[in-house]
Structures are given as structure tokens and as C-alpha cells.
Amino acid sequence: MPSCSLETLQAIRLKVVEASPDAKIVINRLREVIDCNEEAEFLFGYARGDILGKPIEQLMPEESREHHAMHVVNFFKSPRRREMGITGMTLQGLNRDGEKFPVRIRLAPIVIEGAEGGVFGLAVVRRADT
Secondary structure (H helix, E strand, C coil): CCCCCHHHHHHHHHHHHHHCCCEEEEECCCCEEEEECHHHHHHHCCCHHHHCCCEHHHHCCHHHHHHHHHHHHHHHHCCCCEECCCCCCCEEEECCCCCEEEEEEEEEEEEECCCCCEEEEEEEEEECCC
16 A cells, blocks of 8 residues: 655645635634635635635625525534535525625634644635536
């Protein structure tokens, strides 16, 4: 079985996330985007530096933003893998140009140990119309 160093394995994992055909967005409990991959940049039309530190609600239509804050609080109270939304509901993203588009979103908690650790939320986003 081939083996590689921890450094090589970490580099491979980073490349896998960046090469993913799904947008990946990580938020903290304050709903701030703390990381995203290249597909998220492409899907929403923002350069990474323009979205990091901003509220995740920037990526959704205005009418969805108010209720979303409560959903984030509930996710962090009971973090688990799940599909966002309910059956029959169409979730929408909002790109930099103001275009709304249907999305499917899966959520997963990421637990990091250490001084800067804690629970973070991972959203895996895919256009629902392609």
C-alpha cells in the first residue's frame, strides 16, 4: 500500500477540496464565511477575498436572510449532516450580479480541536438547474 507524508496528504486534501465540482463554504457561529473553494467563487461570482469575513446571507436573496440566522443558530445547537430545506422547497442562491438561481445544499459540522478550534459549518452547494 503506498504511503505518503502527512505534509503530502494535507496538500492532496487541499487540492481535492479546491478541485471539487461542488461549491464548499465554511462558516463560523457568527455566520461569517471563513473559507470557500474555487467553485464557490465561480458559482457566486465573488473572489475569495471579497467574501471571506462577510455574512453567509450575502449569498442568498434578501427574502431568505432574516430566517436564515435562526436556522444557523439551530444548526450549531445540534450540528449534524443534513440536507438544507424541506421537501418541495426550492432554495435559492444569489450571485454578485444579483441573479437568483436554484441550489441544493448539504450541511455538515466540522470540529477542530485547539485554541482556535470549535465547531464550524460546512455548506456543500450545487446548482439545482444543471
